[in-house]
Amino acid sequence: MPYQRQIAEAVFDSAWHRKGLSFSVMIARQGGKNEISARVESSILLAFAETGGTAIKAAPTFHPQALISVSRLNDILQRQRLHPYVIFERGSLFRIGRARQLFLSAHPSSNVVGNTASLLLEIDESQDVSPDKFNRDFVPMGASSNVTTVHYGTAWHDNSLLEQVKQSNLELQRKDGIQRHFEFDWQAVAQHNPHYQRHFEFDWQAVAQHNPHYQRYVEAEQQRLGSDHPLFLSQYCLIPVSDDGRFLDSTRQALLQGRHSRLRTPKSGCVYVAGIDLAGESYKPAHDRLLATEPFRDSTVVTIGELRFNDDGLGSKLPSISVVEHYWWTGRPHTETFSRLIHILKDIWGCRRVIVDATGVGAGVAAFLRKSLGTSIVKPFNFTARSKSDLGFDLLAAINSGRLHTYKPDGFPESTEFWSQISKARSTVRPNQTINFFVDPSEGHDDFLSSLALLVHASHYIPRRASGRLRKGYE
Numbered sequence: 192m193p194y195q196r197q198i199a200e201a202v203f204d205s206a207w208h209r210k211g212l213s214f215s216v217m218i219a220r221q222g223g224k225n226e227i228s229a230r231v232e233s234s235i236l237l238a239f240a241e242t243g244g245t246a247i248k249a250a251p252t253f254h255p256q257a258l259i260s261v262s263r264l265n266d267i268l269q270r271q272r273l274h275p276y277v278i279f280e281r282g283s284l285f286r287i288g289r290a291r292q293l294f295l296s297a298h299p300s301s302n303v304v305g306n307t308a309s310l311l312l313e314i315d316e317s318q319d320v321s322p323d324k325f326n327r328d329f330v331p332m333g334a335s336s337n338v339t340t341v342h343y344g345t346a347w348h349d350n351s352l353l354e355q356v357k358q359s360n361l362e363l364q365r366k367d368g369i370q371r372h373f374e375f376d377w378q379a380v381a382q383h384n385p386h387y388q389r390h391f392e393f394d395w396q397a398v399a400q401h402n403p404h405y406q407r408y409v410e411a412e413q414q415r416l417g418s419d420h421p422l423f424l425s426q427y428c429l430i431p432v433s434d435d436g437r438f439l440d441s442t443r444q445a446l447l448q449g450r451h452s453r454l455r456t457p458k459s460g461c462v463y464v465a466g467i468d469l470a471g472e473s474y475k476p477a478h479d480r481l482l483a484t485e486p487f488r489d490s491t492v493v494t495i496g497e498l499r500f501n502d503d504g505l506g507s508k509l510p511s512i513s514v515v516e517h518y519w520w521t522g523r524p525h526t527e528t529f530s531r532l533i534h535i536l537k538d539i540w541g542c543r544r545v546i547v548d549a550t551g552v553g554a555g556v557a558a559f560l561r562k563s564l565g566t567s568i569v570k571p572f573n574f575t576a577r578s579k580s581d582l583g584f585d586l587l588a589a590i591n592s593g594r595l596h597t598y599k600p601d602g603f604p605e606s607t608e609f610w611s612q613i614s615k616a617r618s619t620v621r622p623n624q625t626i627n628f629f630v631d632p633s634e635g636h637d638d639f640l641s642s643l644a645l646l647v648h649a650s651h652y653i654p655r656r657a658s659g660r661l662r663k664g665y666e
Contacts, residue, residue, distance in 0.1 A: 211337035243289030246311035253296035317342035317353035417591020438618035449596030466645030580625035
């Protein structure tokens with residue numbers, strides 16, 4: 192691809208002539224940055240085989256990220272029929288003659304001090320590498336040799352290492368006219384705007400001009416996630432995520448609000464699923480709406496959703512989700528919770544899929560529900576930083592794509608509390624392209640919000656046809 196060749200030539204030229212330039216390369220996800228990196232590395236190994244030296248590439252983790260780069264370089268060397276000349280050592284070092292290519296981890300806990308990068312220093316997924324780790328452990332590797340440095344990745348947030356390097360490179364670019372930043376954004380800007388003669392920008396649309404299959408892939412992701420989803424904006428449009436603290440802005444709240452009425456009982460022939468956020472156990476007597484008078488006590492929330500599939504009824508696409516009912520109680524012991532959950536999930540709604548918070552004390556409730564309703568129906572969910580981030584991204588995608596709607600506000604306490612939590616929901620941007628979503632404890636709880644996210648997870652349910660009847664399945 193032309194844009195790949197342009198980057199590779201600039202990096203190799205700096206390394207070959209010992210210019211010591213620092214480059215930042217931002218390319219839409221699946222746009223070929225690993226291919227560029229591997230071709231540069233193979234060229235460096237060949238060019239310096241006689242004189243010698245070491246090139247280093249680091250990734251946020253060794254497994255799997257650095258190993259992916261190892262595999263990519265190995266593939267390139269095979270295609271170039273260079274394997275007879277390559278010595279492969281320790282699972283992460285390639286050698287041709289006296290030139291070496293070493294792969295390392297840039298995880299905060301990794302011990303990389305003592306390595307020297309004399310030919311090239313590459314940082315893969317630079318947006319996920321700690322700036323402190325890079326400056327403390329990696330910058331000194333190339334200080335004595337004026338090494339050429341390349342940061343690869345996509346946008347994430349304004350304080351990421353890649354964004355810092357990008358801004359620095361753009362400033363240097365403006366001063367001396369040497370292109371240091373490659374951001375594959377809008378190609379037309381470079382071709383028609385004289386102010387961008389030295390700053391070429393292309394986005395996924397420009398990449399797609401060279402690969403129509405890629406265009407179809409990205410368009411499908413845009414439809415699945417929504418145009419303003421944090422992952423779509425950062426990974427494909429290369430727009431940093433705004434960390435303004437809002438999780439569901441007014442636009443998303445408007446998309447979430449449906450026109451259907453709340454249901455107290457199921458409709459015949461419909462498929463229902465549930466998401467359950469469990470409270471910590473309390474033995475103080477309480478009634479369902481105790482939260483109205485004790486707003487900072489933890490509650491159990493059950494959110495019931497109705498699924499609607501595409502015309503073939505096979506669930507080949509993710510179904511739409513209509514929230515039809517909420518159950519909310521506070522301060523009830525788990526022994527009392529068990530029987531009530533069984534009645535709601537089995538006797539009333541006949542739920543086909545139930546996702547239940549199994550973190551901490553919830554593990555016991557989840558185990559009881561699985562035993563009572565079946566392991567094919569009840570799926571436990573354990574909250575971790577990564578799993579909660581994935582849950583949040585899925586919730587945003589369901590809202591953005593118009594798949595998720597709630598019943599019309601009806602003035603009942605459950606509806607009022609639900610919308611209160613939705614409006615108060617906050618989010619923070621974390622490293623490694625993860626987010627956290629929550630309600631500040633000083634403002635209340637996020638049990639309705641979490642239950643809604645678990646409901647979206649429960650919607651990954653596929654009814655299957657077999658032997659002339661509808662059976663239950665799970666994606």
